[in-house]
Amino acid sequence: MPSTITPPEIDRHRISDGNNGHRPPTDKRTGGNGEGDGDNWNNRPRGHRGPHERISQARIGLFFALGGDLMFFVALISVFFVTKASGHFDAYDHFINSWLPTAIPSILWLNTIALLLSSVTAEIARRAMFREVDAMDEWFGLGRPVSYRAAIWLSATLALGLLFLAGQWVAWDQLAAQHVFFRSNPSSHFFYLITITHAVHLFLGIVGLIVALAALKFSRSLATRQVWVDTTVWYWHVMGALWIFLFLLLEFGQ
Known part of the structure; x- marks a missing residue:
């Protein structure tokens, strides 16, 4: 019987497209909308990222960089509760807690809503970068549809983030108008320390x-x-989730 020769399979993902020969960014593991796992990611030559x-x-x-920051906030919150519960006994054996x-x-509620909305717009921008059809067009140089779409949503995120910081400044100004400053009380000390650190x-x-x-x-x-x-959107999400926890702490934990 005559033998059958099977032609070698052509790896369609290794077509050079002006992006250093790398594979199109539509794999589901990047956060995109690609389907399936049969893309032979592990079979490409070494050195190709x-x-x-x-x-x-x-x-x-x-997330390794954020780990140190999160540990700092954990330590700060621990000191918050220790300071809140600490005190001393006076000469008459009365427990004094300062x-x-x-x-x-109240503007902190509006600030929190703005930050939550900014996280939504940021996630829309992130997902837009991995829409498979548009990303492939952009990969092959047929325009920048995903970049333009993502830029619009990131601009909205930027505006909401600046609005949040402006609202935090208003909150500090309102407390100052009430003569509540950084050193006025242990509680106000932690309020300023927590909110300013998060704002930074x-x-x-x-x-x-x-x-x-x-x-x-x-x-x-x-x-x-x-x-x-x-990476910027994931950082933004972490800061948003951290603020929700800190806000609840300041609002209900005192």
Whole structure:
């Protein structure tokens, strides 16, 4: 019987497209909408890093960096509760606790809503970067549909983030008008310390959003744009979740 020769299978993902020969960024493990696992990610030559590897490494680096910050906030919250419960006995054997709860400015509720909305717009931007059909068009240089769409939602996130910081400033100003300052009371001390520390971290997120927007406009590599948007949005989510916990602590934990 004549033998049958099977032609070698062509790996359609290794077509050079101006992105250093890397694979298109539509694999589901990058956070996109690709389906299936038969994409032979592990069969490519060594030294070739696709979007999946770059995004995974960026996420790992981000969460390791955030680990130290989260430990700082855990220590801060622990000291908060210890200070709240501490006191001393006076000459008449009366227990004296100098902790006086700080009245939380009502604008913090509006600030929290703004930050929650910003997390929603940020996630829409992140998901937009991995829409398979549009991402493939952008990968092959047929326009920048996903980058334009993501830029709109990231701009909304940036505006809401700045609104949150402005609202925090208003809250500090309202407390100052009531003569409640950093050293007025242990409770006010922790209020300022917690809110200012979180505001500094959120400001770093604002810087990240600006850099991500710049990458969407000027970077020629789609994978680079995806990495910047993905890691910035995850950082933003962590800051949003952290604020929800801190806000509940300040509102109900005093």
